[in-house]
Amino acid sequence: MKKNYTFQPSTCRENTNAEKYILRKQLFGREDVLPVWVADMDIDTPDFVLEAVKKRLEHPVFGYEEVPKSAFLAQIEWMKKEHGVVYELEDMFYSHSVVASMNAVIEAFTKEGEGVIVQTPVYSPFFHSVKEHKRKLIKNPLKQLVDGKYVFDIEDLKAKIDEKTKLLLLCSPHNPVGRVWLKEELEQILELCLEHNIVVFSDEIHSDLVYAPNFHMPFASLSQKARDITITAMGVGKTFNMAGFAMSTVAISNKELREKFMEVYKKVHFANGTVFGHVGFEAAYTHGKEWLEDLKLHLIQNFHMLQILCEKYPHAVNVTPIEATYLAWLDCRGMQLSNKKLKEFFVNEAKLGLNNGISFGREGSGFMRLNFAISHAKMLQVIKQLENALQNRYGRKND
Numbered sequence: 001m002k003k004n005y006t007f008q009p010s011t012c013r014e015n016t017n018a019e020k021y022i023l024r025k026q027l028f029g030r031e032d033v034l035p036v037w038v039a040d041m042d043i044d045t046p047d048f049v050l051e052a053v054k055k056r057l058e059h060p061v062f063g064y065e066e067v068p069k070s071a072f073l074a075q076i077e078w079m080k081k082e083h084g085v086v087y088e089l090e091d092m093f094y095s096h097s098v099v100a101s102m103n104a105v106i107e108a109f110t111k112e113g114e115g116v117i118v119q120t121p122v123y124s125p126f127f128h129s130v131k132e133h134k135r136k137l138i139k140n141p142l143k144q145l146v147d148g149k150y151v152f153d154i155e156d157l158k159a160k161i162d163e164k165t166k167l168l169l170l171c172s173p174h175n176p177v178g179r180v181w182l183k184e185e186l187e188q189i190l191e192l193c194l195e196h197n198i199v200v201f202s203d204e205i206h207s208d209l210v211y212a213p214n215f216h217m218p219f220a221s222l223s224q225k226a227r228d229i230t231i232t233a234m235g236v237g238k239t240f241n242m243a244g245f246a247m248s249t250v251a252i253s254n255k256e257l258r259e260k261f262m263e264v265y266k267k268v269h270f271a272n273g274t275v276f277g278h279v280g281f282e283a284a285y286t287h288g289k290e291w292l293e294d295l296k297l298h299l300i301q302n303f304h305m306l307q308i309l310c311e312k313y314p315h316a317v318n319v320t321p322i323e324a325t326y327l328a329w330l331d332c333r334g335m336q337l338s339n340k341k342l343k344e345f346f347v348n349e350a351k352l353g354l355n356n357g358i359s360f361g362r363e364g365s366g367f368m369r370l371n372f373a374i375s376h377a378k379m380l381q382v383i384k385q386l387e388n389a390l391q392n393r394y395g396r397k398n399d
């Protein structure tokens with residue numbers, strides 16, 4: 001019988017090592033903010049993952065372990081069923097972090113001074129990684145339409161590619177703008193990458209958190225030619241709230257690309273992860289479907305609560321339409337505050353700890369990112385605090 005998951009408030013994370021909580025003073029200057037920033041969930045990791053870990057604990061030896069084939073196979077099966085993309089075992093690599101995989105790809109496929117494209121605003125390691133490797137950062141900002149939705153700027157991309165452009169870092173679905181890229185949009189990117197021999201690193205860590213009727217199209221599934229130029233990063237970190245397991249994968253179908261990647265991969269010794277990561281990862285991809293369906297319903301209800309609030313203050317805060325992720329991209333430009341003052345409004349007036357939009361690149365100026373992967377009760381608290389703060393500034397608005 002189908003179990004119904006209700007996502008009650010997570011077990012308290014205060015006084016654990018949870019980044020979201022312990023960094024409050026450092027990031028927001030005070031401890032009493034409700035933290036809705038870093039992209040993990042204040043929702044318990046699923047019971048079937050915990051069961052798998054407990055079972056592993058029954059064996060008292062925790063020596064070196066390979067990633068079990070069955071774990072990779074569980075993910076391969078999941079990707080086939082959920083996203084229609086087929087990988088072989090030999091295509092799969094373990095990685096402790098998608099960001100680490102991205103850095104390895106930059107190292108493997110580009111040289112100092114060569115160009116790497118990123119589409120801003122975007123999760124900041126995209127541009128930090130490029131700069132840290134002393135590659136040339138090519139910013140191809142997304143365009144925002146009147147309804148707030150973002151699209152690729154293909155003309156800008158065409159104009160910026162030159163013979164030294166070697167890599168494109170694609171965020172699909174996109175954090176923070178919440179887009180699920182359509183086949184036709186991805187094909188435009190593909191066409192340019194094929195024409196200019198550009199390798200694509202497709203970060204698909206948010207691909208299971210897509211809201212119907214949208215569906216995720218893996219970049220590698222566009223065509224055989226797409227497969228041949230793509231390195232895909234995937235993992236359980238976001239979907240099943242398992243960032244603390246440090247368990248993700250890289251999938252590369254093309255042998256040449258695989259060998260090139262492997263040179264760096266071996267050199268920096270990615271190794272095999274943890275025994276708990278292995279069993280948790282396998283359990284998530286084996287038993288996760290129903291839990292995930294319930295989770296997405298839960299998340300979208302939280303998002304609707306936020307939408308209803310923002311509709312009362314359209315001149316101050318607009319929430320960008322969302323197709324994927326549990327990260328709301330709030331357009332606060334109507335408040336006409338500097339980024340510093342905007343943060344202060346959220347921290348000191350609403351007592352909420354969000355990510356500053358500007359940290360996703362200049363294009364995020366005037367925006368804030370709010371993580372709504374919390375219980376309904378906590379979401380109501382977030383809404384109440386934000387509504388009070390908005391009321392104090394702009395007056396009471398009727399329901």
Ligand SMILES: Cc1ncc(COP(=O)(O)O)c(C=O)c1O
Pocket residue numbers: 039096097098099100123171175203205206235237243248
């Ligand atoms: C697009 C994207 N990629 C990667 C990550 C981080 O992945 P990892 O913890 O596996 O490095 C995040 C986390 O928020 C993300 O949003």
